[in-house]
Amino acid sequence: MTKGQPVPDTTAASRHTRQREVIAQVLSAAEGPLTAPELLSRAQLRLPGLGSATVYRTLKLLQEQGEALAVNLDGEPRYEASGRGHHHHFSCRSCGRVFSIQSCPVALPSGTVYPGGFVVEEHEVTLYGRCPQCASTTAP
Template sequence: MTATRSTRQRDVIARVLDAAPGPLAVPEVLSRAQSDLPGLGIATVYRTLKLLTDQKRIHPVTLDGETRYETAGKGHHHHFSCTRCGRVFTLHTCPVALPSGTVYPGGFIVEAHEVTLYGQCPDCAGA
């Protein structure tokens, strides 16, 4: 019985992350997963996030010192953080043209880059 429950919890948490418009913080994962599993606890969420990370099904994203999680395999992308509601969204286009190997002024050789844009999401901008 325990193994089945554990698998169901993993499946629900993985589905929550798959359906999210961007990376989620642990409290967001818990809240959304509790819609399907009302008895789900925070310790189970942390254990499941670690397991899914170890399995490389998800990966952590650190934004403003907070660790969030998103589904792995999304390819090159960036994030938009709403300064009003706090939600984070995945941007599917890259606002920066700096391919790997680019020599940035001063002799810096680019290997990769991460960009987070800040402002108001469409919901908050329309409010």
């Protein structure tokens, strides 16, 4: 390197590794938010040998960069790609999978004031039941 040239940035935030690419692709392709172990399992199908520490570090980095969001469902953190707009989640009680649903079951605009002076800024809804696959294979 000659004098006066900028020093290359070698921080994790500036590197686009194969691991990061695969993890981001898995998040983008998922039907809903994934737990870190679910993400690891799916990513290992594309990249055998990927470790859980790499998944957790990459999730933290993707969140810091605004590329992924953490969603807390039933006390468990799940992760999804950002930029999906307003949506909610459906948690299947039979298989445990969580799906994103694009329709909003609550007509609740920001700024709505509830009795007592509660001003709504945003809302989250999680619906629980059986996904289409589980509903077709089990009786109610």
